[in-house]
Amino acid sequence: MRRLSAPLVRASTYTRWVHLVLGGVVFVPYLMATSVLISLILASGAAGAGDSPASSLLIGLAPALLLVGATAWLPGVRTAQTHLVRALVTRAPAVQQGAESTTARTRLRTALWLVVHVSVGFAASLATMIGLTQAAVLAATAVAPDPAQLIQGSFIVFGDAPPGIAQRVAAPLLGAGLVAVLVYAAAALGALMARLAPVLLGPSAAERLAAAQQRAETLAERNRLARELHDSIGHALSAISLQAGTAARVIDTDPAFARSALESVSDQARIATAELDHVLGLLREERSTTAPQRDLSHLEQLIEATRALGADVDADIAGDTGAVPGIVSRETYRICQEGLTNVLRHAGPVPVTLRLRVGDEALEVEIANPVPEASSAGWGSGGGGRGLRGMRERLGLLGGTLSAGAEDGRWRLCAAIRWKDPH
Incomplete structure (x- = not known):
């Protein structure tokens, strides 16, 4: 009824x-x-x-x-x-x-x-x-x-x-x-x-296919912007957090060092603002010619900034970084930035080795550091997982490979990119 x-x-x-x-x-x-x-x-x-x-x-x-x-x-x-x-x-x-x-x-x-x-x-x-x-x-x-x-x-x-x-x-x-x-x-x-x-x-079937393609492109663009935010802003915020914490601890005993740390905080904040402005421009579909596009030519600055945070970076760069194709150079810089940021975030100011080998058709980069006793069991988990996933996505688009893990008490991040067909 x-x-x-x-x-x-x-x-x-x-x-x-x-x-x-x-x-x-x-x-x-x-x-x-x-x-x-x-x-x-x-x-x-x-x-x-x-x-x-x-x-x-x-x-x-x-x-x-x-x-x-x-x-x-x-x-x-x-x-x-x-x-x-x-x-x-x-x-x-x-x-x-x-x-x-x-x-x-x-x-x-x-x-x-x-x-x-x-x-x-x-x-x-x-x-x-x-x-x-x-x-x-x-x-x-x-x-x-x-x-x-x-x-x-x-x-x-x-x-x-x-x-x-x-x-x-x-x-x-x-x-x-x-x-x-x-x-x-x-x-x-x-x-x-x-x-x-x-x-x-x-x-129709064609319209559904076009809608699916558009959604895939939108998701890919969102993932790219998420990687940009994580790599650039994440690195700057990690540096700011470390420098601010250090300045707070030594401001009474070593005012000069605290002043230097606060100046570094100011520099990193300016860098973060510029990077954020760049990403917001991408969200608004603005294509600014002055947007920061950091590549391997900025690697020395990144290394010096990491050293300023207290990390002992042993850098060994071999080959002509200027001959690396633009997109490979930019993505390699982001990988180095994310690797050094993870070291600072998870291990603190510990000795770090950075090896970069640039050839005519490919390059390899390795970042290694000792794993702290207290975090050895959970190293690479938590917040760092998103960064590693972003790096794998970057390398996947370029046909590169990435490996990361603890070995003999050291954490190693290794990446390889080839930009020419070996045949």
Whole structure:
């Protein structure tokens, strides 16, 4: 019983009914225009041929539907129909708002949807108008002073004789039944339109593929920006944290060193601001020519800054770093930056060895440091995991390799990038 009465109380039944009526309302101007034009043509062709409005309406149905279908080629029609369907018929994921398609197949599907909508909607509108009018007449029969004309003008099921008491009592019940029939019919037609909407208004296979490609590109761009933030801002904030902590500890015993540490904090803050401005420019799709693009030419500055934080960096750079391709040089700098930052973050100011070997077709970089006793069990986990994952992503895009792990009490980070095909 609950399932049987569900269409009567379900909100979607009435929103879909409104959608059907709107289709009928939209169809009326098309039908009237074609009917008037056809009646004029028939009237000019033969006397009396265009005297029947009903015949003109029937003949005008086909061209009116063709005109409705042709509106699918107007810009914005498919988008408007999608909004209307999602508001009144169904919010199925398949009926989603996308870019206005210009393919012929999509326009044909939109045209078919419009034709189905207005034709079914026109029939539903006529049934609604006639059915509700008859239901109102039947309901009024019970209290009308002269119900004979009302009830005979509505239905002839009571015969030609004046209605009796039983017929007057039955008339409102019949009207209520008629309204129920209309509601169930509207629910059935609405459910049909809800099933057709994803098929005719939903994205095609090509559009779904394009949407998936766009989402993949968006996610890739977001990951790239996340790596930029982690590598640049993360390094600067780690340096600031270490320098500020050191200055706080020695500010009374060694004011000169504390002053130097605070100056370094100021320098790192400026670098972080510049890097952040660069990333924000990327988010706003601004391409600033002055945006910082640090590469291996800045490696010595990075090493000196790390030494200033208290780490004993033993650097060994062999080969011409200026001959390294730009993108490889930038990504290698980021790997060195992330590796040194991880050392400072997890091990503190410990001795670090940095080896960089640059060849004609490839380069290798290794960063190693002793693993502190207290953190040897969990080294490389926690916050450093995101950095290692970002480095692997960078190297993966360039076809490089990365290995990282503890060995004989030392943590080693090794990366290799080849920019020329060995064959």
